[in-house]
Amino acid sequence: MRIIAYLDQNNSPCCAGCAGVPPQYACIDCGTEDDLHGKRCHTCVAQLRTLELITDNNGVINAAFEPLRQNLLKRHTMAAVTHFASTRPAAELICGLVNNELPLDHDTLDQWHRPKSAEYVRALLTASGLLPARDENLRRFDTWAKNFLRSQPPHAKSVLEPYLRWNVGRNLRIKARRSPLSRNAQYHGRDKLTVAARYLEHLTASGLTLSEANQTHLETCILEISGRRFRTHLPSFLSWAWTNALMPKLSIDRNRPDKRASMMTEADYRKLVHRLETDTSIPPKIRIAGLFVGLYAQRLTHIVALTNAKICADDTQTQLWFGTSHILAEPTLTALIRQYRQETYPRPSSDPNGWFFPSRNAGEHANSSALTRGLRQVGVDTRQLRGAALTNLAGQLPIRPLCDLTGLGTEAAVGWAEVAARSWNAYPQLRTEQCSNSSLIQ
Template sequence: MHDLLTDSSGNVPVGLAPLEAVLTDVTNHYPVLEWIRRSPAARLLARLAQSPDTLTHHALDTLPPDANTSYVRGLLVTAGVLPPRQENLARLETWLAAKLAQLPPHHVTLVRPFAEWGIVKDARRRAARGRYSLSAYKGDCTDIRVTIRFLAWLDAHDLNIRDLAQAHLDDWASTHPTQRTRLIPFVRWVHARHIVRDLEIHHRPRQLPGTFQDEATHQAELRRCLTVTGLPLPVRIIGALVRLYALPLTRIVELTTDQFHREAEAAYLTLDRHPVLLPPALATLLDEQIAQLPAPQPPQGRRHLRLPGAVPGRPRNPVGLADQMKQHGLPVRAARNTALMEAITDMPPIVAADLFGISPATAHRWSQLAANSWAPYLAARQRSRP
């Protein structure tokens, strides 16, 4: 490791000394040796060590945004060489800058202020609350992409944005049915600034959830998560959190150790702003998971994610995690739908929204579904029992 990080003067730069200490202070050195010999990320780190003054987030942002750059950035942040940052927000800002550089000037005059004030500003607010997830980043990028495509469509039809009429918007929406919802933020933004007249573009009708579990299956899978030691520990924790608290994977992977705490004989997990009482079996699983995490590195107080991913300091990918859960016979979507429906039937929608961190509109929609569809389902289930 010393040879890898040595610069042209034959010394390890002072700023990289913490990284050298982190990577050599391990019980089993063989994985680190294998990483040094074979990993492209290690070779990238060696090149960066030759110019330690360029070891900044900004310098890394100029490199190809691939897995190697992400891995090296994670190492540097974990070791305290670089300050931590909200990575999904930073990716959005970097992606936007690159996208704007590719646009014609008359598109930039609209896309830049819309993206900065209509998208990025809200993303910064959510990131400050620790709620800007990978899925939110992807959604915001899609909103901007669809806006760019819409402006290109206007050009192709020799239309100026100020000439946009309802008939034009309806024409575009009918030929781009899968993108119409993503254009709503831009339409609202240009209307609020009196760039266009009063126009309407509606959300596509929301599809009601159709995948649920019967109670016996739901409870059996929960018992598996809490009692079957043959399952991987992260799988057991995720499965229980989905079935008890209807948490989506995008939120579970972002949970940090400081959201879990014990008081006297009870254990709590803070969801959004509210501590939720945990079953003792799940609290024990979380204790075991936290005990397996490496000790915090400088700067002091750095929080470790409960479910760390392949990139140091970054969480697991929710998509890959969903596949893993399915492989272990613990599907996520049906279990979450069932847990959320049961919660909605037991408490007012606004309480469920506040507790689980979903929007009031979503909670209200689920409440309507519970009143209209869940009662007959429960009645039919009761009649089918022996």
């Protein structure tokens, strides 16, 4: 943005550069007319403010925090960096660390009185190499689980503690070894522990112990405690408790609707994809995420984890690497990706492996729940849209490329291919089909 204070040859308002005269309003350091903030541009102000940020109270620059400063200056909006370095509460925390008034460790950040600011600084310190990485979602689960167990009565706690240690917590730690735990995985673990506690509470209210549990009580419990989460997570606890000889073997009758039944008609699918391609009132970020789901049947958890290296664009085409081989994006999507990158990265990105959908926290990608909310606000049900996309792709691609593109297993891909062989007109009937599967808890 430049100051329009001059006239060109046609007497039209313009900037100094367009008028061909020396600028009177320019940055006193670099001379640019762009993006001014007082007498300097935002870039030069950010350079000064971040230098002040890592300077201690004695006027000495703490060189140990130079990586943090450089990380801040890589952010793509210098105005935000300027604001952060001067007024944000997170700057107060950094100043305390720079002056050695606070120890540089995770415990300090955990105890900081502004949790959101602490999380922002933690991500910045971790991305700068000043603080070792820590799985934050796993830590949040551990903290929650400790407080949750503390609130349980002794007889329930004696069962829930080993269930947490050897089943729920153990499975989460196995996942965390492969990759940082997602927020959804953390809440999945919470649900499993909460459901087990509710079942034990119902047993106690019925005058039964866990060893006295029976099929009649289980069926009554399921009727009285409604909700999909209870039916989904209770089998895990029943299986674990039976394996450890804490209760008899019980079974749950699962009436699962065919997931492929909850889809839209072909006309609705085409209409929605066209809307995502053309509706400029929807933010580009949301449109791109919706098209990745609608055209290529991608999961949102996979979409947010895409790096810039996975989306290779030039002036004519864009290559998308969802699997081991690339596909060419539709021309409309190519233009949309170019627009999104220009808006998100005003300056060229120095990290080609950075996240395509970056988070406000340094080194982290956006959360899939944010994209889910954004799509829901414009009337897009991602589950239905992905189902329609899978059916469309399954009718065109062989099984192996379909698995590579979408991440489906072979058996699931074959199932979608069978659905794709039917007419789109059969979808309303598919919605009413049910597949009943009574499974014994092992």
